[in-house]
Amino acid sequence: MGRSKQRQKATPPAPRPDLQRREIDAEVLHAHLERGRAAMGEEGYLELRTVVDTMAFLSKEVAAEGMTLDGLRHVLFGPRTESTAAVCKQPVAPRTKGPDDPKAKGHGRKGAKDYPGADRVKTAVEGVQSGDPCPECPDGKLYEQAEPATLIRVNGVSPFRATIYEQARWRCNLCDFILTAPVPAGVGPDKYDASVAALLALLRYGVGLPHNRIAVLQACFGIPFAVSTQWEIVLEAAGLLQPIHAELMRQAAQGQVLHNDDTPMRILNRKTFEREGRKAIQTTAILSDLGANRIALFITGQNHAGENLGAILEHRAKDLAQPIQMCDALAANMVGDAGALNTILAHCLVHARRKFVEVETKFPDDVHHLLESLKVVYRNDALAKEGGMDPGTRLAFHQEGSAPVMKELEEWLRVQFEEHKVEPNSGLGKAIKYMRKHWKELTLFLRQPGAPLDNSAAERVVKRAIMHRKNSLYYRTQQGARVGDAFMSLIHTAELNGVSAYDYLLNLLQHSEQAEARPGDWMPWNYQAALQAIPA
Numbered sequence: 001m002g003r004s005k006q007r008q009k010a011t012p013p014a015p016r017p018d019l020q021r022r023e024i025d026a027e028v029l030h031a032h033l034e035r036g037r038a039a040m041g042e043e044g045y046l047e048l049r050t051v052v053d054t055m056a057f058l059s060k061e062v063a064a065e066g067m068t069l070d071g072l073r074h075v076l077f078g079p080r081t082e083s084t085a086a087v088c089k090q091p092v093a094p095r096t097k098g099p100d101d102p103k104a105k106g107h108g109r110k111g112a113k114d115y116p117g118a119d120r121v122k123t124a125v126e127g128v129q130s131g132d133p134c135p136e137c138p139d140g141k142l143y144e145q146a147e148p149a150t151l152i153r154v155n156g157v158s159p160f161r162a163t164i165y166e167q168a169r170w171r172c173n174l175c176d177f178i179l180t181a182p183v184p185a186g187v188g189p190d191k192y193d194a195s196v197a198a199l200l201a202l203l204r205y206g207v208g209l210p211h212n213r214i215a216v217l218q219a220c221f222g223i224p225f226a227v228s229t230q231w232e233i234v235l236e237a238a239g240l241l242q243p244i245h246a247e248l249m250r251q252a253a254q255g256q257v258l259h260n261d262d263t264p265m266r267i268l269n270r271k272t273f274e275r276e277g278r279k280a281i282q283t284t285a286i287l288s289d290l291g292a293n294r295i296a297l298f299i300t301g302q303n304h305a306g307e308n309l310g311a312i313l314e315h316r317a318k319d320l321a322q323p324i325q326m327c328d329a330l331a332a333n334m335v336g337d338a339g340a341l342n343t344i345l346a347h348c349l350v351h352a353r354r355k356f357v358e359v360e361t362k363f364p365d366d367v368h369h370l371l372e373s374l375k376v377v378y379r380n381d382a383l384a385k386e387g388g389m390d391p392g393t394r395l396a397f398h399q400e401g402s403a404p405v406m407k408e409l410e411e412w413l414r415v416q417f418e419e420h421k422v423e424p425n426s427g428l429g430k431a432i433k434y435m436r437k438h439w440k441e442l443t444l445f446l447r448q449p450g451a452p453l454d455n456s457a458a459e460r461v462v463k464r465a466i467m468h469r470k471n472s473l474y475y476r477t478q479q480g481a482r483v484g485d486a487f488m489s490l491i492h493t494a495e496l497n498g499v500s501a502y503d504y505l506l507n508l509l510q511h512s513e514q515a516e517a518r519p520g521d522w523m524p525w526n527y528q529a530a531l532q533a534i535p536a
Helices: 026-035 037-063 069-077 194-207 211-220 227-252 305-313 349-357 364-386 391-401 403-418 427-437 456-472 478-496 501-510 512-517 527-533
Strands: 169-171 178-180 257-264 267-269 282-290 293-301 324-327 344-347 475-477
Touching (some): 227 293, 257 305, 305 324, 344 349, 364 391, 403 427, 475 478, 478 501, 501 512
Parallel strands (some): 267 475, 324 344
Antiparallel strands (some): 257 282
């Protein structure tokens, strides 16, 4: 075998003589520091003492039995959650659950109602009719119950199943005519039907499985499914669904509240994608609240989130009022000044809060004060959601319960600077400066009906693109990015509206001509009515 074909073993670098491991007791280092304390000054002494103590602590933790990477990460960076209780290290009092308390989310067995996609088979007791005598007692009679007993059985199957029809053939010995048996009724002419395209798109862009992993999985079941074939199928399906995707974008522009955010993305072949002065590529996630419905859009390219939102808003009806735009304060989320998009701008309260969380270890008292204040605001918002308040009622509720808290917080922020309690260039000073600068946008929920507190909804949507990036690393071409954007928009919009994404894609592909003719009737929330209107 040629040398170029062999995988060469990496040679570990030789240890540097100045980095040889030495065991030094922390007390020895403390003694050295004490001897040089006068020369380095009190401030220098305290800084070096902190370094020594930190290294001693980490060395002890690393050497401890049972220490894991997750445990070390927790020691270095703190808890992952940014809840007030975790940041402020508040003790949680144990509470014994009562018999009427609901189970924690995600716990307990799944009942039959949790399997809406399962096939249902009705069974009957043979030879029994209403009023028949009970076999257990002489005087009782049997009557059928309205609620049947349920038994759930789950089977493992291949994602894509193939059927081979072996058609008998007869040949004439004189003229060589071949008579072939017909295929059963209902077998279509295409090798891959609409269900294959729908499931493939769901696995690829809904779950995040790359084409090569799907091919490996199918090979394990003895049903090959080449990567090139998969791409041809999703590309053709994306062309059929293009009118629906365009209508989804048009309707998203009519929303009352639009969230936008973006995340980095990669496209390998991007020669036609280059813009002068720009090299970065990102996927923008736009979430539009359209009455009781929600629309999620994904747009991949070199435009920033604000530019993509501006392109969507070009389809907005002229007679509609200004929408609320919720985003963080990055310039990429806007176009020029705040009024260029003709939106009512709201900024994310969680982003402002996070800047304080990041400096909690150095300014615990100040950070705890701010977190406790915002905790009241979020509790009020949760109560408004639980009570099903309309936007006007919710606004009045916040004005009564949250406005005094925010007013006191605004005054506290002002005092920190004006009375020189905080160094402006410190971590806390920068956090206060950010919050004061964007106070108007951060408190829009106190003046505008329907204004959200934060951009968490868009961040949950953009995780779809992040999942795709982590699993597939990149799009190969600009066309691949557009196909991914279309399918992720359709799939996630269906999920946001409580609709089976697979059933939705399947029905769109099976009735692509009707959907293209009237795309507005084939949105996730109303396509069932369009299905029923089609003649049998």
